[in-house]
Amino acid sequence: MDNSVMPSSPPSSSRYELDLDALQGASETFNPAMMPRIECVQSDDIEGPTNFTIDMMRLMHSRRPAHGEHDGNHHQNGNHHQRDADHDDHGDNTEHEQELRVPSSPQERLCPSASSRHTPDESPPKESANQQRHEDSVWPTLHVNTPPPKPKNIAMGEEEFHSDFTPAKPSSPTLSPNIARRAVPSAQFVDQDLILQLETARSRCNALEKHNAMMEEGIEREKRAHAAEVQRLRQEILSAQRAKKAETTRRTEVEAQLASTRDELRRQTEDRDILLAEVDRQRKIAKVFREASEESATELAKSRVKESAAERAAERTVERAADRPSSPREKTEAGERSSTRKMSQPNSEASSSSDLQRALTLAEKLDAQLKKAQALLQSQQVKYEKALATTESAHTARLNAAILDRDQVADKHTEEIKKLKDIIKAKDEVNEEVDRRVDNAMRKRESAWKQKEKDWLEERKLMVDTLFTLWGEKECGVENNKDGKQQYRYKYVKRSGVGNAD
Secondary structure: OOOOOOOOOOOOOOOOOOOHHHHOOOOOOOOOOOOOOOOOOOHHHHOOOOOHHHHHHHHHHHHOOOOOOOOHHHHHHHHHHOOHHHHHOHHHHHHHHHHOOOOOOHHHHHOHHHOOOOOOOOOOOOHHHHHHHHHHOOOOOOOOOOOOOOOOOOOOOHHHHOHHHOOOOOOOOOOOOOOOOOOOOOHHHOOHHHHHHHHHHHHHHHHHHHHHHHHHHHHHHHHHHHHHHHHHHHHHHHHHHHHHHHHHHHHHHHHHHHHHHHHHHHHHHHHHHHHHHHHHHHHHHHHHHHHHHHHHHHHHHHHHHHHHHHHHHHHHHHHHHHHOOOOHHHHHHHHHHHHHHHHHHHHHHHHHHHHHHHHHHHHHHHHHHHHHHHHHHHHHHHHHHHHHHHHHHHHHHHHHHHHHHHHHHHHHHHHHHHHHHHHHHHHHHHHHHHHHHHHHHHHHHHHHHHHHHHHHHHHHHHHHHHHHHHHHHHHHOOOOOOOOOOOOOOOOOOEOOEOOOO
């Protein structure tokens, strides 16, 4: 018998266990786009034993119709090549075949614990654990009005995970030629749990992408609303500043008008002072004239008294002279003196009366002018005082109204500025909280997907190690693995009495 082809026999007992639920065929969740369906995997493609794939396919096909029952032809073929030691270990073989049995019911497929005996150290990660880690990384939207943003790089691409299953991937450059087409096991060798996990991960990725798109759209809407609100607040601040500037301009105009009114009032006050000074001067002049007229009248009265006394003295002298005799010459001289005195007396009286009349007329004129000036001054003073009071009241009212409006506008602007600052501060805090939550969610998701990728790689490595261990035990036998090292038979290994294996 050719040593390059080992007899097909049930596997012997081993310290390794393999969960063949992952080798189940296509199901309703199987996506042909994920894995190309190829008839079988050749030994040359994977540089392993030549007949293990064929024996494994025959073993699996023999177990599927009977749901775990042994195929007579298969056992007959296996017993033909089985050694005497394998007959003694029939119980171990039956137990190992039970472990390699493909689950037939959906409950058994969905519940690996019913047929799998993975140890905690060697078991692949369960979907519940991945789901728990995924649910922990889900965006917390219970108290947030906007959805989370779309992540940039969250999950591992399916191209990276299925890179080993793509066709036309060359095998070893030294031990085998380039393979035109990479073969995968048939439908019954498909890893059902892994496919379910991938489908669940894909659906969750799609849901996360939609959720992230909604979240990003919500954040964009929030940013646009925030920008519009900030723009509106800036417009309000600008309008408030313009109103404040207009109020300042109006106040300046009112103050300038008030200053001009004060200047006019000062000029009117100066005119009044000048007029009062003129009235005082006229009053003093009138007083002087009155005093002069009074003195003139007094002197005139005194002169009249003196003249009367002189006249009476002259009359008495004349009468005395008339009583005593005198010469005709003396009588003539006395008559002439008497006539001369009588003629001069009316002239002096007329001049004194005319001077007195002129003084009285001048005093009356001065009194009339004084009264007229006093009346004019009083009327002007009343007019100016009335205009001043009206102007002062009007400007005071306008100034008070302007000051009140300015204070109200300033208070309103201060309140608006404070409110806008509070709004901006609140929005900044919300944005910081959103950024923090988005950052936390991104970190959690990335860590979750990295852990899931790590678990998948470990599971695949475990499956590969277990598969090749069982492969080697099947090809080489358990008794050849006494030193504990893995045994393989390759087609290029030199064997006794035979050349290179095909």
